[in-house]
Amino acid sequence: MTSGNVLNVEHVSVSFPAEHGRRLWAVDDVSLGLERGTVLGIVGESGSGKTTVARSITGQEVPSSGEIFLDGVPLDAHRSRSTNRAIQMVFQDPYASLNPRLTVRQVLRELLRIHHLVSRDDEEERCRELMRDVGLPPAALDGKPGQFSGGQRQRIAIARALAVEPQVLIADEPVSALDVSVQATILQLFHDLRERLSLSVIFISHNLAVVRHLSDRVAVMYLGKIVEEGEREQIFSDPRHPYTRSLLASVPRLHAASVAPPRLRGEPPSPVDRPSGCAFHPRCPRAEEICARESPALLEAGDGGHLAACHFRNEPPTDLEDS
């Protein structure tokens, strides 16, 4: 555990009951560190466990093993109000998370009061400041969620999260439901918040372009496990895991000449039937015999701090991966 981190997730596993009395391991022995004032991106296919990791951090899921530390202090299952305040989450669909009957001002004031954050006299000024932080005019305080566009609602959801002065903000697909032209503005907002408020952010997305744009560090998940982790450019310029390389190669490019041949056949298996050895091996273009037998640990690859869970993490990609 690194002491400079605002948040540490240590060997956390989360399981759910599945059919026939079996268990589904949605998150399997995941460790993560979030350095203060940075953005950690989490990418991975649908069902890889991204949201479940987030929910275990906010306390909405109770891990079956492992621990989570905030500022070095372990969080137990029963969290205090101040702990809950310290970790805030923003979701894909801002509309669902906002009360349609309350004005933005009412929502923010209530939060400020519950948590005794400012004196009554300063409430209005703090509300205006929050609007400035998220790039909305003060007049937006009088509006109700239904009156705003998708991008504006996402700004309001962010303002609400910021109102309680969290130490960690977790954003789960915050731009996925937004129009492309609006995504850009929300990303810019996250940039600004990190710079100005030195906010620590976990940013979850299946959109690699968005994650590359915003993150300092990136973790790649597959079937409940982190398969690669590193500084942004370690992941995007020197990916060591065949899955990461497939993901990157699959992103549609603006100046593509034609349809790129798919890098991966098939779909991820169910976490209930985790394949033996390396769970990626049935789809992996470079799998060898050892891969079905031995599970690769998440180990140092290349430069400092770059980790990959592949037996061949220190060997160059093979031609097989291009087919």
Add this chain to the structure above:
Amino acid sequence: MSVVSAAVSALAVEDLSVELPRDGTTIRPVNGVSFTVERGRSLAIVGESGSGKSVTLRAILGLLPKGGRVTSGHVAVEGRTLKESRRNLGRGRDAHLSIVFQDPLAALNPVLTVGAQIAEAPRFVLGLTRRAARDRALELLRLVGIPDPVRRYDAYPHELSGGLRQRVMIAVALSSEPKVLLCDEPTTSLDVTIQAQVLALLSDLRRDEGLALVFVTHDLGVAAEVAEDLAVMYAGRLVETGPVSEVLSSPKHPYTFGLLESAIDVDTPDRIPLAIPGSLPDLSQLPKGCAFHPRCFLATPECTTTDVELRSVGEGRASACLHADQLTIGTRRS
């Protein structure tokens, strides 16, 4: 049915306009849209949410929402004009025209096995025997890359993953042996690796079966991969058309330019994407002149009064901008 032209396009849409009732007024979400798609080729339509892409596809199929009306235009598939009433046969199965929607779960019948849904058109539209229809359905399941088709034949839609459901949806769409496939964001809800598989499948179908595609997407990268031609839609009108590579490398309409500037590109992480200021106008109160003028960085007073039509701006290219010639590569908004 009548023959409309000798040089036959797989799909020809001419001057299509649609009106829909909304909140006591009438909006025109599709306004004078024309395009053609040749056999084996693909046209991508892009534009912000609400620009009229889905309504355009629905109007082509004759599947407009209640109260909706085609007020002008005509549609021909391989030279045969489709009458609106004839198109409206559910899934457009009559007219060699099929559609794939973004959300296959909503489009598929939850209480029928996927096999039965795929066999329906071969049996009842193409008139195959029960057995032959089943074989055809299995063949289609194989064609769209579904592993273990015999077992999957008896599965219900909810038992399949999103990627498999989308393939089933494509198999259903292909089951009536269409000449033209309309795709409304068919990969938007899929992961990139699965999206790549579906896009490759569609490109195989074009090559091998000569299928013509109209592909609606909001992702310019997907458009670049899937299509030769691009149509950019704004507030119900096509504002720019042309070969996709040319349009994306040197746009001739400020709106296209704005879409490109706002795109977040995985290969240039340090380029800051710039959003287009403002938002799509309310269709019941469209700005006069060029509907894009309140958001346009090139707008002049002339733009607020002059109606602009799509007009030629070079070989195979058209733009609905009075100042198209002022856009050059590298123009950057300040």
